[in-house]
Amino acid sequence: MSHTTNLRGHFLLSMPHMQDRYFAQSLIYLCEHNDEGAMGIIVNRAVPIELRTLFSHLDLGTTDHLQDETVYFGGPVQPERGFILHPADSGHWNATCDVDVSTSLTTSIDILEDIAAGKGPKERLVVLGYAGWGAGQLEQEISDNAWLSCPANSDIMFRTPIEERLTAAAMLLGINLDLLTADTGHA
Template sequence: MSESTSLRDQFLISMPHLDDRHFSRSLTYICDHSEYGAMGIIINRPAGMLVHDLFAHIELDYSRIAIDPMPVFKGGPIHPDRGFVLHRDDGRRWLSSHAISQEIRLTTSMDILEAMALGKGPKDCLVALGYAGWSPGQLEQEICDNTWLSCPANSDIMFRLPAEERLQAAAASLGVNLQLMTAHAGHA
């Protein structure tokens, strides 16, 4: 797969007819896409807990700073017990961090959470539990089956908009209003 056909650093917008408890009305940020498959983080599905709840659960002391209420997201159905932090690259390096683009990194090491608990983490970030994954060729087939739209990722949508506005904002970047689309799949 060439760099030009990769969906890395793209948004996947679920089509209205997608009836799946994990992916219905989801916006997924694709972190990796190659001949080996694809991996992404759902960025618009809050998990019902806040980051400071996660800190308390993993016994990180966050009492020295005031933490804005930031939701933890359900990143996908695979390894929902594993944490991921999507963030803008601010030049700092974390123990286990992967550059997705020049602007965005995915970090899985505890040091970033420790820094966040001290108020020294990345300014723009998103914490998720679990991820979405596709086997080789699966995502390409789902796109051919009209399950997903894709568009270039936008970090302002990812980090600045409320979760409930992200899906429609990504679709609008393509000139699409999902509310005007039918919930029934079809092929012309």
């Protein structure tokens, strides 16, 4: 990626004027960013299904340790496809990719089987779907002031309550999103 900065392992924060129904008020963790485009997971939006119910639909069984765990809406692309974000040091399964030194992404069923058995990663986001951008599309959206970016933070992604994640990521940049105008433009 010679002409732009590689944002893999960064957060994208939607600007207050974002009106897109999928991305307004979203915090996205970028799992891939190169000359061909970008792929990310929204980490602050839940779907109306609990993990226990999802596992029941997948015939993985239900266990008491799952409780009322949140399942996340990762984006509008392939919403039937599952992804698990987890700390990189929590294990590797058949289809695990290290996004950065602290976070991995797994897409294989074996991680779900381990979670159902109580052996999976303790910190995790189980996600349906993802956000995707074609070549140059994300760079144009950033240029159009649709997104802010900053290095991702595991505490925000895995340990901060879902409704506080966007604000917490903005604070990493020293920004209070409530004080930004919803008007767009260039200085």
